[in-house]
Amino acid sequence: FVVKIPAGLAPEQAAPLLCAGVTVYSPLKHFGLTTPGLRGGILGLGGVGHMGVKVAKAMGHHVTVISSSSRKRAEAMDHLGADAYLVSSDGDAMAGAADSLDYIIDTVPVHHPLEPYLALLKMDGKHVLLGVIGEPLSFVSPMVMLGRKSITGSFIGSVEETAETLQFCVDKGLTSQIEVVKMGYVNEALERLERNDVRYRFVVDVAGSNIEEAVAAAEAPSN
Structure with missing residues (x-):
């Protein structure tokens, strides 16, 4: 495929946006999660997750980074601009954040429980899986039934969405680290x-x- 690189976007910046950038842009657009004011969670702060923070913030969302430890707190909030940081092993903090998120972008590529994160979603909240995991994930059905929540997934994006992602990043002044x-x-x-x-x-x-x-x-x- 061929995608035009917009003026003002350096080739070294375009390269990661063709993967990590569109991987988070595509589900936000497809599932109708582009409205300013939404509250989103980014689970996992890696190559895809850090672009998730930047893209969601550029869409006007309140963004919470969810991680297994506090090690990346300063990086998430001071450098990437996240609004909140949630340590998944902190039971009290997780309980305090219950029913607070419209969506979670799950970038974790290894097996992990879904139930702690489903509890963070509001009514009709969406948990979007982006990590490629080679073994079954499990959850008890009331976690999605109560609150009419959804577990879904997305993989990279279309050529059209890729072009949109590049232009969106130019328009919003976004870059990948x-x-x-x-x-x-x-x-x-x-x-x-x-x-x-x-x-x-x-x-x-x-x-x-x-x-x-x-x-x-x-x-x-x-x-």
Whole structure:
């Protein structure tokens, strides 16, 4: 597919928006969650989650980041502009936030319980799964019956939505937090990805890389 990059959007910024950006933009649009004033939750603060915060805020939403620890609190609120931060292991805080969210964008890619998060949704609230998980998730049916809540999912987005995402980000002045690396750094970048040591996307600068050196480095025996 070919998507035109709007004027004013650098190629290194366009690259992650073609995945992480449209992945959160698409369900917000498709499920009618673009109205200013909505209260949304972003579950998981990674490459997709950090764009979820930015896109939802740009739509005029009150955004709560939900995470398993308080480690990313300052990053979420001071740097990304989230309105609130909720630690899922804090029972009192979770109980205090019950029935407060119109939707949750769930970016967690590993098995996790749904019931604690379904309890956060208002009447007709939507829990949107974006993480690819290879084992069944479970919940008790009253968690969705009481409150007429929905569990649904979304995967990336259409070409049309991709173009809309790029233009939306230009119009709103949104950027993805990236680290630009050369081809010779790719192996180390992959190791850092395994350690979750990137905020929040690597972008490979192919044009600015010495390909021959990169190939030689990749083929060199490791110590």
